[in-house]
Amino acid sequence: MDEVIVYSVYLPFLLSALLGMLFIPRVLILSHRKRLFDMPDERKTHDFPVPRLGGITFLPILLMCVCLVMGIWVNKGLPFQSLTLDTLVIRFVLLFVGMMMLYLVGVVDDLIGVTYQAKFMVQIACALLFPLSGLWIHDLSGLFWFNEIPDWAGILLTIFLVVYVTNAINLIDGVDGLAAGICFVALLTLGLAAGAKSQHLFMIVAFGMLGILLPFWSYNVFGNIERGHKIFMGDTGSLTLGYLVSFLLIYMASNSGFSFPREMLIIGLSTMAIPMFDIVRVVMARIRNRRNPFLPDKNHIHHKLLRTGIGSRWVMLILVLLSLCIVLVTKWCVDARIDTTWIFFIDLGVWLVFDYTVNYFIHRNHRLRYE
């Protein structure tokens, strides 16, 4: 087997999966013993107290895994594609500095709650880290017929995208396994795309995160609530995951990601299509109803799907499959050499069709119930 593949895919994946399997049960015991629960309230979809500290495992495990693998990598003298050690260090360090800031905010939020203003401030500060290190969107590769964009626009767009993706994942995290599942699809796609282009750091980070998501996902979805085996990722998890995904996306669109083919960006963005489109719909609905767009309600896509009368596990499955479907459609369109902007509209179309189908089933469910 190719040594490079072993060290950039299998090793990080297995290492972080192993660490996750060791660490997540400990977090469960810890939260139950110290009663660090998420108390059930009106908006949530569960009845038993469930710990929501699953996300605190993500950053330390990813850090350990990436550090070890990169150390082994350099130790064995394997090549880093077109990157000097300095560039590598700068990217890597920034990613973890930002993640650590979000991690701290997330832990405090999971334990005692933080106002959304404070959360936004930290998110913007973390988003600023990317342009400060020279990592911003240089090229939209044909999306909305933009190619090269000026620096100021790219920097603003970068900050916007980071905050957008981070919040999108935070908000989609309402059904067991949904955020983790969508991120699983996203990271797998991005990791495979990087693999095709031998971006090794990218692959280590992506597959390391995949490795943690696997044990977490199984505890999240199949854990028995009454026996205390269920765990949520909480804000810590969704913020760090969102930041990681947005880092990978921006890396693809930046100057240093030139070795990525230009169509790759739209595939990357399409992995986040569901949460990103959904957040726009929700905010528009809130503004239409003259409510604060930042306050939570029960109008997200998973809430709507639950209202059609199906179980929460089916909601998760349907949405993850839809995400996979959108990615595959995008991939197919890219292969067919369709213009990037049209691909975007095709994705939007797929999503709109899905949304209207859901609306139809909600109405039918209501009719059935009241007749």
Add this chain to the structure above:
Amino acid sequence: MLYISVIVPFVLAIVLATYIIPRILVVSVKKDLVIPSETKDKGRLRVPRLGGVSLFPILVISVGATIVVLLTFFAPSFLSTEDQTAFVQYMFGLAGLTTMYLLGVMDDLLGVSLTSKFLIQILSASLIPMSGIWLDDLHGLLGIFELPAWIGMPLTVLMVLYITNAIPMLDDVDGLASGLAMIAFTFLGWLAYQGGEPLLMTVCVAMTGMLMPFFFRNVVSGRVGWRNIYLGDTGGLTIGYLLSFVVIGFSRLGGVTLPDGVIMACFGTLVIPLLDVLRVAVTRIINHRNIFLRDNNHIHHRLIQGGMRPMMVLFTILLISFFFVAFNLIGVWSGWNLSLLLVGDVIVWLFIQVVISYFKNKNRDKISNG
């Protein structure tokens, strides 16, 4: 560039620690994470022991930000001359530090069994020699010069374990752990500057900076009525691992940019905890007691039994520590025989112990005589 790599981490660490400490207090009081009273000495308030939880994140943020600033605006050759080894060393060190951090958090909140604690500590300690850096030369300490790898590597692991387990015991007196660690890191930071290791210097400066608010709060809280906070096992493990990481990083520089036997100069910063742990362990073995159970026989306990107030204990120990640092520094820099220096350290330390014992007995007699 020098100013940047000192000022940025220092200020950042102080600001972050000052900002985070009250938040930890709020979280631990609201979620009832203060430690249960039976594991504590009598007569002390229930104080949260989660202060150490903030050390590792602050370290990552402040050192990371400094590295990025330096690499972006200054020479790209910020990593030391042998890029590859140093890179691997830092990566493995960071992984080991994360492991220690997780272990410490678990230990502070739940308690970890001794076996698994030692196992995890050995694992993360062995990451340091695995990255290619171990004690390969003692420069004549105890008559030993070059060490073969099969001795040097286990010796390094042993040293990391020793230092890591010696630090948490200092946590029993307000400000002692943070104060001693501050002295150690300040001194090591200066050594790093002398030795031309900007990254290690940044780490040391950041640690000094973030420990300052802790020290300040520990010292002041009793008078002003602030809530106190301890570093806990997380803090002890993090500080211990970092100290040994930095020291082993220096051992490579002995005879290159720093004088021979720089490791003895580093030893000066840790004389008190290291020798005290040894003394306590020996006493416990002589008395046929379990070496790992806590008792009241450490140097600060003895000083308190000798009639000192805790604040006096703190400053006495810090003064002794200063003395040892200066003594070893002078010794190493003027090229004394390292073995004699070690013997000198031990003699001075034994003398201090005799003095403490004298005052302790006198105080006991005074109390028993009424």
